[in-house]
Amino acid sequence: MTCKPLIGLNADYRAAARSTPAFSYIAAGYFQSILSAGGIPVIVPPMDDPDSIHTILDQLNGFLLIGGADLDPRNDGFMLHPSVRPLDPIRETSDRLLMADIAERRMPLLGIGTGMQLLNVQQGGNLFLDIKEDLPSAVPHLDPQDPSHRHTLNVESDSLIGRVYGDGEIRVSSRHHMAIDEVAPGFRVTARCPDGVVEAIESEMMDWFALGTQFHPECNAASALDVRIFEEFVDGVREHAAQDLRLVA
């Protein structure tokens, strides 16, 4: 595939409040990173009709599931925890429909933050609902005073994330209080914070190019290395699209 691949991005949703009407939005870092990496971002608003989601995915070559508030654990059979601030149900319903269809068709996927957590639970893994309670010796993964809060990262060298960051000290941007507990079957952990918290997962399935980062390579303070994650993703999307074309030719 020589032309630019079309990459879908799910938009966030905020319900109407007092004098503000409901609105949908996306942090610019997500679509700017796709643009810089050579893809064309296509922002998909929340939708609750599986057929409409199917129709829009038919037009796309890959998908980036973005970060945001928390998945509601009750949707996965767990109890609500006091620290959980759930996504608006309008976004969560749409994200879950997108995720199920993306997985079914093995569309190339990058999940970031909540997007990675959704990938993990939809594929059969589960989450710690609150790092402070579940992993009391963990370093801070969220600093409400500093949206660019960073911590170091240990990577598996034989992985996409390992290829991107190479040797040397790595510092990544972190904004979360939940984390992966059990990793979904078919995925492996390719980066951890030195405290053990899972920071990246990658598909081991031959027929699915899918990865997720708990950290935020799209943030304002992203490094040149962070940007390489999007380049690797867009290259993978291109390769997948080229294979599909060869199969139908």
Ligand SMILES: N[C@@H](CCC(=O)NCCCC(=O)O)C(=O)O
């Ligand atoms: N449920 C998560 C959220 C992690 C996350 O995606 N943070 C980014 C929020 C900012 C954004 O919208 O990009 C958690 O574990 O806290």
